Amino acid sequence: MSQTLKPQSPPSVTEESYCRIHLELLKLFCEDDQITICSKCFQLPVHKHHLVYEIHEAAENYRKLFKETLHMLKGKLEVAKSILADEQERMVRIQEEEQSFKKMVEAEYKMRFRLLREETDLKYPRQPACKFDQNLNEAGQNQLGTELEQKSQETLQRLNRLGRENMSKLKASEFQVAEQLCSLQRITTELEKKCGEPVFTLLQNARYNLERSESLLLQSLEPAEITDLSSCLIQGMSKVLMVFQRHITLDPETAHPCLVLSEDLKSMRLGNTPPSVPDTPRRFDFGASVLAAESFLSGRHYWEVAVGQASNWQLGICDCVGRKSNRPQVSGDKVLLMGSMMGADYTFWIFPSLRKICLRKKMYKVGIFVDCDHGQMSFYNVTESSLIYNFSDLTFQGAVRPVFSLCVPNGDMNSDSLTICPPHTPS
Incomplete structure (x- = not known):
């Protein structure tokens, strides 16, 4: 086609219009x-060199x-409606996530300060006769508290800044998509009308109407790219956690039949064929799951698991000891971190309130x-x-x-496996 034409003011025409120069019927249409x-x-x-058609053709x-x-x-119109609804929903969700992450940050630093304070109290027990040591202890706690408070505030400020940036991007995207939606609705209505018009009226500004529509189709229609708030989460781990590291072993009586446990009960993998195992009241009959032999009713506990050899896994805790049958239930009280690999992409989720979390790299070990x-x-x-994630309002029954x-x-078993890491040896 030749250069884009501007819309022409339609002359007064009928289906039997005549040429004003030659006074003959207008039976042809010059495309150029x-x-x-x-x-x-x-x-x-x-x-002479123009492309000419019979007018009805x-x-x-x-x-x-x-x-x-x-x-x-119409297809793009539906996409625009969907994106607009998503952007509006994301604006609500990003505010909720920001508050949730702030709560996590505050809870994590509060926990770290509590652990450090207790560790300091163990090193420097309070003795009425030793006021100097007691003062040193309090000074050390105050310094640690100040440092942790400063880190907490820095992290919260990063969350605030990133939250504002994400909201600004979403609002700009909402405005742009809303404008495109209006244009799509207007052009769609005009084009529907155009399709039903008679020959002479339909051909008025035909190329302009077509090129205007095609131009709208070529316009980008993508949701805003925002930064996941998890990129602001806390870096570093408290060394005090190692004090609470436990020897964890797997309980064979709860292992799903398709699982093969190592002799030391530290590793689990999927078997090629499910072994013949006795059905016990405590054995999992859903998912390839197994419980630890150890249970915790009080206190603090820490363990690490190597997950690098698994493409789909779940780790966490399960409240199933107090049940009458002592059998884990599908809907039992659980807190889980889940990892899934699809090709080279990794997706991570937390439960309860199943929620996707953003992690840029594959994890090899989870604490x-x-x-x-x-x-x-x-x-x-x-x-x-x-x-990765912090729960601060759990209630253990x-x-x-x-x-x-x-x-x-589905199909053949894969080579997925999980291994419980031995506790760190104090240096």
């Missing part, structure tokens, strides 16, 4: 000039193009910390030495036990 012409106009030198060609374009416009007395639980990326799960694939 976008005008109707008569047979004598066609013989003029100006139209030209109208049907454009009518077909209009309908095809209209179909694509789990449970404070039964304060209802707190934290997951750590040991490889990167960073917090009774004793809890660590739980480990692998995903049973």
Whole structure:
């Protein structure tokens, strides 16, 4: 096609319009000039190299193009509606997530200060006769508290800044998508009307209407790219956690039949064929899961699990000790971190309130910390030495036990495995 034409003011025409120069019926349509012409106009030198159609054929060609374009416009219109609704929902969700992450940061630093304070009290027990040591102890606690408070405030400030940036991007995206939506609705309505018009009216500004619609189809329609708030989460892990590291072993009587446990009960993998095992009241009959032999009713506990050899896994705790059957339930009280690998992409989720979390790299080792007395639980990326997620308002009904799960694939078993790491040896 030639250069884009501006819309022309439609002359007063009828289905039997005549050429004003030759007074003959306008039976032809010049594609290059976008005008109707008569047979004598066609013989003029100006139209010698132009593409000319019989007028009804030209109208049907454009009518077909209009309908095809209209179909694509309606498709993009639905996409625009969906993106606009998503952007508005994301604005609400990003505010909720920001508050949730702030709560996590405050709870994590509060826990770290509590652990450090207790560790300091153990090193420098309060003795009335030793006021100097007591003053040193209090000074040390105050310094640690100040440092942790400063780090907490820095992290909260990063969350505030990132939250504002994300909200600004979402609002700009909402405005842009809303504008495109209005344009799509307007052009779609006009094009629907155009498709039903008679020949002469349909051909008025035909190329302009088509090019305007195509231009709208070419406009980008993508949701805003925002930064996941988890990028602001706490870096580094408290060394005091090592004090609470426990020897954890797997309980064979709870292992799903498709799982093969190592002799030392520290590792689990999927078996090629499910072994013949006795059915016990405590054995998992859903998912490839197994409980730890150890249970915790009070106190603080920490353990680490190597997950690098698993593409789909779950780690956490399960409240199943107090049940009458003592059998873990599908809907039992659990707190989980879940990892899933699809090709080279990794997706991580936390439960309860199933929520996707953003982690940029594959994890090789996960640390789990449970404070039964304060209802707190934290997951750590040991490889990167960073917090993954923190629960601070848990209510434990009774004793809890660590739980480990692998995903049973469709078809042949894969080589997924999990290994409980031995406690660190003090240096």
